[in-house]
Amino acid sequence: xxxxxxxxYIRRSASTLTPPSIRNHEQExxxxxxxxxxxxxxxxxxxxxxxxxxxSEVGRFQGSYDNPMDLDPSTWTLMRFTEWENEQGNLEWLIxxxxxxxxxxxxxxKACPAPGAIVQYANGIxxxxxxxxxxxxxxIKGCPFDIPRINPVDRKSYKCTLCSDRVTAGLEPAxxxxxxxxxxxxxxxxxxxxxxxxxxxxxxxxxxQNAGLYDPPGVGGTHVMYVxxxxxxxxxxxxxxxxxxxxxxxxxxxxxxxxxxLAGIAAAALAGFFHWVVVGRNEVQPEDDAEAQRLMRDSGxxx
Amino acid sequence: xxxxxxxLRRNTTAARINHWITGGCFVLLVLSGLAMFHPMLFWLxxxxxxxxxxxxxxxxxxxxxxVSYAGMIVQFWRDNHWSRQDAAWMRAIGSVLGNDERAIPxxxxxxxxxxxxxxxxxxxxxxxxxxxxxxxxxxxxxYTTIEQQRLAALIHSLLAVTAIVVWIVHVYAxxxxxxxxxxxxxxxxxxxxxxxxxxxxxxxxxxSGSEGPRPRVSTGRQxx
Ligand code: HEM
Ligand code: SF4
Numbered sequence: 001x002x003x004x005x006x007x008x009y010i011r012r013s014a015s016t017l018t019p020p021s022i023r024n025h026e027q028e029x030x031x032x033x034x035x036x037x038x039x040x041x042x043x044x045x046x047x048x049x050x051x052x053x054x055x056s057e058v059g060r061f062q063g064s065y066d067n068p069m070d071l072d073p074s075t076w077t078l079m080r081f082t083e084w085e086n087e088q089g090n091l092e093w094l095i096x097x098x099x100x101x102x103x104x105x106x107x108x109x110k111a112c113p114a115p116g117a118i119v120q121y122a123n124g125i126x127x128x129x130x131x132x133x134x135x136x137x138x139x140i141k142g143c144p145f146d147i148p149r150i151n152p153v154d155r156k157s158y159k160c161t162l163c164s165d166r167v168t169a170g171l172e173p174a175x176x177x178x179x180x181x182x183x184x185x186x187x188x189x190x191x192x193x194x195x196x197x198x199x200x201x202x203x204x205x206x207x208x209q210n211a212g213l214y215d216p217p218g219v220g221g222t223h224v225m226y227v228x229x230x231x232x233x234x235x236x237x238x239x240x241x242x243x244x245x246x247x248x249x250x251x252x253x254x255x256x257x258x259x260x261x262l263a264g265i266a267a268a269a270l271a272g273f274f275h276w277v278v279v280g281r282n283e284v285q286p287e288d289d290a291e292a293q294r295l296m297r298d299s300g301x302x303x
Numbered sequence: 304x305x306x307x308x309x310x311l312r313r314n315t316t317a318a319r320i321n322h323w324i325t326g327g328c329f330v331l332l333v334l335s336g337l338a339m340f341h342p343m344l345f346w347l348x349x350x351x352x353x354x355x356x357x358x359x360x361x362x363x364x365x366x367x368x369x370v371s372y373a374g375m376i377v378q379f380w381r382d383n384h385w386s387r388q389d390a391a392w393m394r395a396i397g398s399v400l401g402n403d404e405r406a407i408p409x410x411x412x413x414x415x416x417x418x419x420x421x422x423x424x425x426x427x428x429x430x431x432x433x434x435x436x437x438x439x440x441x442x443x444x445x446y447t448t449i450e451q452q453r454l455a456a457l458i459h460s461l462l463a464v465t466a467i468v469v470w471i472v473h474v475y476a477x478x479x480x481x482x483x484x485x486x487x488x489x490x491x492x493x494x495x496x497x498x499x500x501x502x503x504x505x506x507x508x509x510x511s512g513s514e515g516p517r518p519r520v521s522t523g524r525q526x527x
Contacts, residue, residue, distance in 0.1 A: 137440030289495030
């Protein structure tokens, strides 16, 4: 599907000019995933497949509830199950809906070399515009959450769109619509943060002192947030990063180094040009020819 | 391999073909690499049929470059050993840049600047190849961690910029020193050119009665 002419970009990959942004008065949205209310039924995962017309290849049972075992180009959201024995020796079944976090400062977009292949709308959604994707895999290196996957058939990168097509039309994302327990909520980021606060107060009162909101500041916050019973240890939940941030290696690669490098290359070329202007070419002189002839005569001319 | 009478053979036909395959690959790699390096240069991808093609073709050209440069190393390394005179030449770099030949020590087949370009590329090309493999997502992404790929991407781009600067020095030197380009296109130079720029090389050729590019290995065999 071509770009919807959204005219509400706040970021556009590999672009040095301001992208079309006149319609930028949207409110920021967020999806709130309340892990404590999730029953692991995977209705959201099915709804995602259905709305987006995605069919992953049928795999084999691996001895885990995770199905498939990892995100793939056709699996944009995935329930990840963790069995954790807590300090009291009780089993806790931690279930997390994995997928793109829609970072406020998206590492994928920062790393992308193709103009307009990744955009961020004023509502905060980070979207891949596949027509512009060149399949290099830089977004994978940029992402702190290991989310994008490249389809080997068309060499395009895919991930959750936060149902940008539905959201533009005033609908909530498909996963939100399908969730039978209300564990996935969708609305403005302010409302979702407030709602999370109520949920956390409730969890606190029921003995989860460390319950909290996962909206990691290292990536400027996210437009997909979690309510976690153990917000002090996000990595319990199938390796959710404790303090995600764009890797400093990516920062160095994509930062000031690039313009400086281009300036350096231009300076080298200019130095050559001005050397030519000032000193000029190094030409063989008649004396050189004469000396060479003398030398060769003296040592017997080569044939 | 014909060359006008009275001139000296500077580079064999094989060396010249090898050189221009290397140079062609390098230029294509610079253009396709820079397209992905900075948004201002993404338009270069149109030269390769668009972004997808640019991304896909760049590493394959890299493989040809690696093989081709290996050939260059085989053909040229013997004349690129570092020597004491090279240090003296380096110290006289001001005179070199000022076209003041009298103050520069005699140079054999290659001067210290040429040797520098040779060895710099001998390191840069394999290093670019190794880091390039790590970020060749289509075929090699399963063999490394994402963190290793991040590092490889950073190093690849740093090395690329270094290689481009070395290459600019190389190209400018060839244009600046009149007669050098012909040495790599038609393959020959005049004795005057050799006297001016590579006097020790000329002396060795003259002494053994060779027309170049290397002196005759005289095992008692007579010149005809
Ligand atoms: C020798 C073998 C080489 C290999 C296997 C290789 C491979 C790669 C790969 C896989 C990429 C990522 C984009 C893509 O998938 O096409 C890349 C990017 C790049 N390459 Fe190479 N390359 C090689 C040599 C070179 C050389 C000689 C140069 C220039 C002097 C160069 C300059 C670049 C640049 C500037 C980028 C973009 C880096 C960035 O995005 O910051 N490469 N290369
Ligand atoms: S989670 Fe990854 S893919 Fe999603 S916006 Fe952040 S960096 Fe991009």
